[in-house]
Each structure stands twice: as C-alpha cells, then as structure tokens.
Amino acid sequence: MILSERLKTIADFVPANSIVGDIGTDHGYLPVYLIEKGIAKKAIGTDISRNSLEKIYQLVKSRGLEKQIDVRLGNGLEVFKPFEVDTLVIAGMGGLLIRDILDNHKEVADSVSNFILQPNIAAKELREYLYDNNFEIIDERLVKEWDKYYEVIYAKKGKAYLKEDIYLEIGERLFINRDPLLKEYVQHKILVTENIIDKLDVDASEKSRDRYLELSKKIEDYKEVLSRIESF
Numbered sequence: 001m002i003l004s005e006r007l008k009t010i011a012d013f014v015p016a017n018s019i020v021g022d023i024g025t026d027h028g029y030l031p032v033y034l035i036e037k038g039i040a041k042k043a044i045g046t047d048i049s050r051n052s053l054e055k056i057y058q059l060v061k062s063r064g065l066e067k068q069i070d071v072r073l074g075n076g077l078e079v080f081k082p083f084e085v086d087t088l089v090i091a092g093m094g095g096l097l098i099r100d101i102l103d104n105h106k107e108v109a110d111s112v113s114n115f116i117l118q119p120n121i122a123a124k125e126l127r128e129y130l131y132d133n134n135f136e137i138i139d140e141r142l143v144k145e146w147d148k149y150y151e152v153i154y155a156k157k158g159k160a161y162l163k164e165d166i167y168l169e170i171g172e173r174l175f176i177n178r179d180p181l182l183k184e185y186v187q188h189k190i191l192v193t194e195n196i197i198d199k200l201d202v203d204a205s206e207k208s209r210d211r212y213l214e215l216s217k218k219i220e221d222y223k224e225v226l227s228r229i230e231s232f
C-alpha cells in the first residue's frame with residue numbers, strides 16, 4: 001500500500017504497537033498501511049457512511065487482514081468503548097467536525113493517549129478547542145499536495161499554555177521545528193487574505209468595513225511572523 005504524502009505524514013505520527021481507531025476512514029488505506037507495515041498491532045476503521053465502509057471492508061478482505069482490522073459503522077466515537085484504542089486518527093474533515101467528534105464522547109476521548117488530527121479547514125478553531133480542553137499539541141507538520149496545504153497535528157491529553165494568539169492560526173510547533181513549508185505557507189495565507197480584501201466593497205456597509213479592518217490586521221500579523229521566519 002503506497003500512501004499519499006498527506007496520509008504518510010499522518011501514519012508517521014502513529015506510535016509503534018498502537019491500537020488505532022481511524023474515524024472516517026473512507027477508503028481504509030491508512031489502517032491497511034499501518035497493519036501491513038507492522039506499525040499498529042490492531043486497527044479499527046470507522047465511518048458514518050455505509051458506502052465508505054463497504055470500500056474498506058472489501059480492501060481488508062482482499063488483503064486477508066480481517067483479524068487485525070475491524071470495520072465499524074457509526075458517528076464519531078460512538079462506536080468505541082473507553083480504552084478500546086490508544087491512538088485516534090481523525091483526518092480529512094473540517095476542524096469543527098473533528099472538534100465535535102472529540103467533544104461528543106469525552107469518556108472515550110479521555111481514555112485515548114495519542115490524537116492525530118488533520119483538519120482540511122478551520123484548524124484555528126480546532127487548536128482553540130485543544131488548548132481550552134486539556135490537550136497538549138506535541139508536534140505538527142505541514143504537507144503540500146496538489147497545491148493545497150494540510151496541517152497534521154499530533155496531540156496528547158495534558159495542559160498547554162497558548163503563548164501568542166497567532167499560534168492558533170499557525171501552530172507553534174511549526175515554528176519550533178522550522179517546518180520546511182512554513183514560509184511558503186504563511187506567504188500563501190497572505191495572498192489568500194489579500195484576495196479576499198480585493199473583493200470587498202469597503203464602502204458598502206459597516207460590516208464590510210469591519211471585515212476589511214479585521215483582514216488587514218490579519219495580514220499585518222502574518223507579515224510579522226513572516227519576518228520572524230525569514231530571520232531563522
């Protein structure tokens with residue numbers, strides 16, 4: 001099984017010998033990879049869609065992995081009992097959905113040691129939730145695939161202190177690690193925000209004026225971190 005760069009980065013965070021729950025597994029590539037590479041000793045692939053589940057079920061069967069990979073249909077963590085898995089992967093969904101999945105079944109989330117989270121959007125809101133709910137972000141990595149950037153967050157339960165607000169938008173670990181994609185990622189964020197500003201009709205309403213000020217401030221913050229990165 002050859003994984004995409006994004007899924008490979010997620011797999012690289014999975015600790016050896018873990019029992020992994022992959023929520024919203026869809027195609028099921030990740031559980032199959034983790035078992036075939038001997039990284040996980042057991043994996044449970046789950047999905048809310050019966051159609052997705054059929055895909056992973058066929059893949060698991062075709063590779064003779066039924067003993068090591070369970071397949072479960074359900075919404076988020078409802079398919080687990082506490083302490084059934086020690087590592088959770090929730091990837092390829094919005095940050096708000098990932099946040100809700102963690103929050104809806106705290107008795108399960110609290111029993112898990114490792115969380116590997118990859119929000120497609122709303123990473124800021126997800127980090128906010130993690131900081132506010134006794135998670136500690138242990139590591140982070142950026143991945144670029146087809147001109148799209150992905151943030152992969154590795155967290156554990158613990159206490160963390162948010163040193164600067166910008167670390168909600170751009171994970172502190174990316175700075176500490178001098179992530180190779182960090183500079184172009186921030187430049188990309190500046191471009192995207194400038195494009196939004198260009199389309200705003202500032203004189204149209206007070207709301208659009210406020211939005212303009214908010215986005216201008218955001219660009220200032222990005223530029224400030226960019227100069228920090230350039231001085232690494």
Ligand SMILES: C[S@@+](CC[C@H](N)C(=O)[O-])C[C@H]1O[C@@H](n2cnc3c(N)ncnc32)[C@H](O)[C@@H]1O
Pocket residue numbers: 007023024025026027046047048049052074075076090091092093097101
């Ligand atoms: C875009 S796919 C991501 C697949 C894979 N995790 C990856 O990163 O490549 C999102 C999957 O999450 C599933 N999903 C969405 N909400 C879910 C929920 N509340 N519980 C379980 N699965 C969910 C969808 O059915 C879909 O198969």
